[in-house]
Amino acid sequence: xxxxxxxxxxxxMLGFACAVVFNRNPVASALSLVVxxxxxxxxxxxxxxxxxxxxxxxVYAGAVMVLFLFIIMLLDLRAEERRKFNTVVVAGGMIVAxxxxxxLYAVIEQLPFRVRTFxxxxxxxxxxxxxxxxxxxxxxxxxxxxxxxxxxxxxxLLVATIGVVVLSKKELK
Amino acid sequence: MxxxxxxxxxxxxxxxxxxxxxxxxxxxxxxxFMCLEMMLNAANLSLVAFSRFNVQxxxxxxNGQMLVFFIITVAAAEVAVGLAVIxxxxxxxxxxxxxxxxxxxx
Numbered sequence: 001x002x003x004x005x006x007x008x009x010x011x012x013m014l015g016f017a018c019a020v021v022f023n024r025n026p027v028a029s030a031l032s033l034v035v036x037x038x039x040x041x042x043x044x045x046x047x048x049x050x051x052x053x054x055x056x057x058x059v060y061a062g063a064v065m066v067l068f069l070f071i072i073m074l075l076d077l078r079a080e081e082r083r084k085f086n087t088v089v090v091a092g093g094m095i096v097a098x099x100x101x102x103x104l105y106a107v108i109e110q111l112p113f114r115v116r117t118f119x120x121x122x123x124x125x126x127x128x129x130x131x132x133x134x135x136x137x138x139x140x141x142x143x144x145x146x147x148x149x150x151x152x153x154x155x156x157l158l159v160a161t162i163g164v165v166v167l168s169k170k171e172l173k
Numbered sequence: 174m175x176x177x178x179x180x181x182x183x184x185x186x187x188x189x190x191x192x193x194x195x196x197x198x199x200x201x202x203x204x205x206f207m208c209l210e211m212m213l214n215a216a217n218l219s220l221v222a223f224s225r226f227n228v229q230x231x232x233x234x235x236n237g238q239m240l241v242f243f244i245i246t247v248a249a250a251e252v253a254v255g256l257a258v259i260x261x262x263x264x265x266x267x268x269x270x271x272x273x274x275x276x277x278x279x
Contacts (some may be wrong), residue, residue, distance in 0.1 A: 003176050010184045017188055021195035026203055033207050040188075040214055047225040048233060052217075052241055059245055061182070062209065064252050071256045072203060075263050093197030097190050104186040108179045117175045122231020132232075141235045142242070146234055149239075153246050160250035167257035 013039030025079040026072045028063055037061040048121060050134040101150055181222035189215035202262075202269045206255055213248050217241045 016039065019032035037060045044053035121132055142150055192215060195208030224237030263269055 006176055006180065007234065008191055008223045011227060014184070014187055014191065017191040020204070020207055021191060021199065025259070026201060029204055029207060033211065036211070037214065039234065040218060042219055043181070043218060047221050049221045049225065049238055049241075052221060052238055052245075055242065055245055056214075056217075060210070060214070060247055064249055066213040067252060067256060068203065068207060070217065071260060075203075075260070077201070077203065090198060093194055096197060097194035101191060104190070105183070108186070111179060111182075117177050118226055119228040120231075121233070137232060137235055138187065138238060138242070141239060146239050146243075149243060153243060157249065157250050160254050164253050167254070167261050 002046060006043065009039045009042040009046070012036075013043065024077045026077045027069065030068045030072060033068075034061050037065070046132065048132055051138045102163070175266050176195070176270055178226045181244045185219040185222065188212075188218065202259055202271055202274075206252075206259070210248060210252065213244060217244055224232055224252075 004146060013036050016032045016036040020036065021028045022031045037056060041053040041056040041061070044050075044056055183201065189212050191210035192208040196205050196213065199205055220237045220241050224235065224241075225233045225235040227237070259269065262274065266274060268274065
């Protein structure tokens with residue numbers, strides 16, 4: 001059952017990822033990317049990372065892609081007219097990507113853990129017997145071991161916000 | 174047939190390759206930016222798979238998931254700044270086509 005779901009959502013994710021690359025219309029590309037991200041969130045659920053799956057849908061499929069769509073519609077981008085292809089560039093890009101896949105496959109083939117499956121989780125926690133308290137575990141680690149990076153990321157978001165406001169001003173001086 | 178770690182790594186690598194091909198093939202700067210996000214997400218998938226694979230005390234290794242959390246946060250900030258740069262670029266050049274933006278070209 002898990003395997004069927006895995007291949008289903010993987011196919012969905014990869015198919016719509018291809019649609020992002022091959023669509024001519026930027027709005028269609030952005031919407032395909034939303035579906036691709038939702039497929040990825042489903043794979044996170046299969047890996048028992050429930051918190052990250054929710055964050056993936058909220059932040060990526062929600063906020064980030066809405067921002068993309070907003071900018072595409074603000075700039076009023078139409079479907080690109082056909083330009084003449086630079087054959088060398090297209091062929092080079094395809095070859096580099098294909099070589100990457102081939103190399104990756106060769107490396108995965110010889111991994112030492114190739115036949116090992118995922119070890120089972122121990123689900124006997126006191127709070128919610130039989131379930132993985134994913135949010136609790138993530139939150140505890142985030143506010144103890146990763147407290148400093150968490151605060152630094154907060155500052156980063158503030159700096160990014162200020163930077164965006166400055167960049168969006170009418171005249172850049 | 175039970176799922177193994179390399180299934181996830183293969184899917185993650187394929188997603189990365191699709192994003193990589195998109196960056197190399199497309200000429201619209203916004204599509205290139207979307208493909209960059211796709212590559213970040215491919216890295217996230219392999220990180221979560223390793224986190225689930227490396228079970229400690231019956232729990233996934235949450236250090237990997239923390240890294241994914243921070244990647245998502247930084248990517249959100251990156252998208253905001255990047256899109257603001259693209260809007261500023263569009264204002265001055267009236268184009269999002271990378272071949273029309275060539276003033277730094279040697």
